[in-house]
Amino acid sequence: MLRKLAITVMAAALLVAAPVAGSGKVEAAGKTQLLVSAAASLQDSLDKIEVTYEKLHPDVDLVFNYAASGTLQKQIEQGAPADIFFSAGDKQMNALVDAGLIGSHQELLKNQLVVVVPANSKAKLTTISQLTGSSYKKIAVGQPESVPAGQYAQQALTYRNIWDTLQSKLVFGKDVRAVLSYVETGNVDAGFVYKTDALTTKKVKIALTVSAQAHKAINYPLGIVKNTEHSAQATEFYNYLKTSAATSVFKSYGFSLY
CATH class of the missing domain: 3.40.190.10 (Periplasmic binding protein-like II)
Incomplete structure (x- = not known):
């Protein structure tokens, strides 16, 4: 719970806040809370994926911070907590990669x-x-x-x-x-x-x-934030988002694969 509260406190301090939009669940004892900063356009598909993933991984509590990709970029640059960054543009992801703030990353989706x-x-x-x-x-x-x-x-x-x-x-x-x-x-x-x-x-x-x-190609790159405190769990969710189980959900909401 303290870590969930830290998102709001940090974002407000940085004056680039975006409301943390997730399930609203209270963090259960013994669960790892994974913080996913994702573009607003991903909300419907990720909310659906969340339900399935948490059933498969009852020890993980996914919390999503949905906002404009540029806002999320600034939050991560200035130290706001995040484990995964899912951007609606290459520009924002590339800036974080160049700053040494993102580890593993790849293009995943396309849009129109x-x-x-x-x-x-x-x-x-x-x-x-x-x-x-x-x-x-x-x-x-x-x-x-x-x-x-x-x-x-x-x-x-x-x-x-x-x-x-x-x-x-x-x-x-x-x-x-x-x-x-x-x-x-x-x-x-x-x-x-x-x-x-x-x-x-x-x-x-x-x-x-x-x-x-x-216009430039509309790509959705996905990356793991380097300073994540939950590297194993972040990597597991990162890999899950690339599976057919997850990509079929994205496609059902109108995305195409990169």
């Missing part, structure tokens, strides 16, 4: 960038250049500084030479799930999220899949 609109929207979208039109007054994207989905959106809009044109319309979210929420509630007319996020709700529909040529 899509534009979503509210489910009841009648707007037609055949190219992202149409976002400059009057039908789209507010467009949500993740903060490019910390949210990989926001970085990919910026790259795609820049590729079409409309990033600067759209500045007055843009609404920035702290992570991709915040962007999805803005669209679900109708607070914006469109938003850039991952395909996997769009598939989690009936309140939005995919208006357009963004061309992969317009």
Whole structure:
């Protein structure tokens, strides 16, 4: 329990906090608590994997810290507890590898960038250049500084030479799930999220899949934090996430394998 509390205390001190989103379980005596810092877009699939894994490993208590990958990167850089880092972008993982903070790591998943609109929207979208039109007054994207989905959106809009044109319309979210929420509630007319996020709700529909040529590849690298206090358990979970049992769950949520 003290270690779980340490996440909140450390993150608040660093002013880059993301709420620890896990099962809410109280740590049982004799269990090893494994802290997994994971991109927000992985929440649904990892929550499902958690149930199966803890049945197979009753001595392990998985606790997930879901946030923007850039936020998680900063937390790890500044000493916040973590055993596993699962990023939605190569940039964040590479920065930690270069800093000597990540041990074993590899690419695991791929995703697609899509534009979503509210489910009841009648707007037609055949190219992202149409976002400059009057039908789209507010467009949500993740903060490019910390949210990989926001970085990919910026790259795609820049590729079409409309990033600067759209500045007055843009609404920035702290992570991709915040962007999805803005669209679900109708607070914006469109938003850039991952395909996997769009598939989690009936309140939005995919208006357009963004061309992969317009942005960098959307890869999800997985790594073990070097200063983990539970190297054996972290390695075991790291390896489990690469098994067919786990990857079949990821695929069921719309991810593809690297």
